[in-house]
Amino acid sequence: MRVSDEDRERTTQQLQHAFSEGRLNPLELEDRLGTALAAKTYGDLLAVISDLPVEPRADEVLELGSKNGHVKRSGDWAVPRRLRVTSKYGSVDLDFSEAVTTHPVVEVELDLTYGSAKIVLPEGGVANVDGFQSDWGSSSTSGVPSRPRPGALYVVISGRAKYGGLTVRYPRKRWFTH
Template identity: 30%
Template sequence: MTEQIKTSARGKGLAPAAGSGHEVLVSDEDRERAAERVRAAVGEGRLELGELDGRLSGVYRARTLGELTAAVHGLPEPTPRGRLVVDRAPTSKGALGLFGGFRRAGEWVVPPRFTAWSMWGGGRVDLTEARFAAQETEIRAVALWGATGIVVPDDIDVDVRGFGLFGLVGRRGARRSGRPGAPRVVVRAFALFGAVITKPKGE
């Protein structure tokens, strides 16, 4: 009887589900996670910069998990960062780049409200290894004849709001992580003859 059912299914053009799962269609979230692995590998020196475009093209062309796996062949799986919202005092409440620059990076603790000013200067707010003092964080970024870059990892939710007056507010880092309970970061940006760029890790 079982054999008859299988034969009937084949006759109708149906195929049993692949045991390996490699024929499962990928989602946009699957592709973004794979793209992050490629960018991280370039940043760590595992891949040459010249390989970046080819690998990313393979990731975004992939239709199945098997094709996606081939595109990231040889690259390590990302490791979880553990608990992101911590009961610790914030490292700093703000940053100022005035005729100079600033940088916040590493495993620092971001306060519920963080303000970054770039005035005739520049700065970088890197959340790649950051922890957060609250479940929702607001980053206010103002660039006056300056520029601020905000780097976001793929395990937090990011909402970018704001505008540029003869300036630019870049929103490439805006995303939903898809991770239940992920911290949420709202970037409120204003750029006057300057730029506030929010971008994913690795760009």
């Protein structure tokens, strides 16, 4: 997908912020800024920021929550840069396979007490679950790679489940018979 001037500007701001924190030296900043300003696709932008921490703006955070119910997003829905999901006794089901994702990196922060989370990525999507911890459950990525890839959705998952787990997978293949 092609990027806008606003996307390029946001990326250059992220690079300058990383430089001010000492994450990039002056030569790296100059090289990356040149690449970002000439970027044509989200893959081009992802290549210059994939090794940097994501700094979401406050207006780009969606908070979802439930005490007893199921938190679910699927189909054609708009994905923000960051999702914060809290569920006390229910499960979480986030399906990105048909979602509209205009950001190359999406952060998902989970706070689960007695429930599990399932995240379905679009084909080729990538997920990093290193920041997720389960006290009495497991986390599974079912063949989903964890390193960023240019042009692919990169989902960074963090948070905790006390009595539940996390599953990240691709959509199930559907077989039709006539």
